Amino acid sequence: EVQLLESGGGLVQPGGSLRLSCAASGFTFSNYAMSWVRQAPGKGLEWVSAMSGSGASTYYADSVKGRFTISRDNSKNTLYLQMNSLRAEDTAVYYCAKHRGAIVVVSPVDYWGQGTLLTVSS
């Protein structure tokens, strides 16, 4: 059974940093691309960042480019999102999501974690 368990959310002041983690199990982690998707309170889904299974390719939404860094440790079956220079508009539930294939494009997201809440506020 595929399981994705996010952790690391919390309350951070504007300008601060935080790292989210996603522990994966139930599948061969290195064979699949992974994404982070967020949802601000009462709003729709916003894709944030993605990484191919090998880690060779990374993608970022314009809203986070230069501030967020996605990474993965395939030996630990874990996906990360390092978030710097946080803003109030980054407040959201952050979901870890698995793609159906090893590459990000032409590969839909087929499993989601339950999410971790990040609140950016003074």
Added chain:
Amino acid sequence: DIQMTQSPSTLSASVGDRVTITCRASQSISSWLAWYQQKPGKAPKLLIYKASSLESGVPSRFSGSGSGTEFTLTISSLQPDDFATYYCQQYNSYPRFGQGTKVEI
């Protein structure tokens, strides 16, 4: 960037109704489109991928169609469990979601 536009934003319907949601892409995405269902406080669930392929375990009352820039999600006979928000997502390039359609009573 490829923009995704869903309509309507909100849809009022009754149990047993046939419901159709439309998603338009700002440029051709071939058939690289997925549909997700999300209920309050829960993670999204994949319903349809590659525009018209039904995900395993999803009831057959859900169907998808379209290619290029225009796509539809149809629920043939709305059930109480189907009241939720639905999102389309293109994955021809890096993923992009539509703004969502809330199906309410």
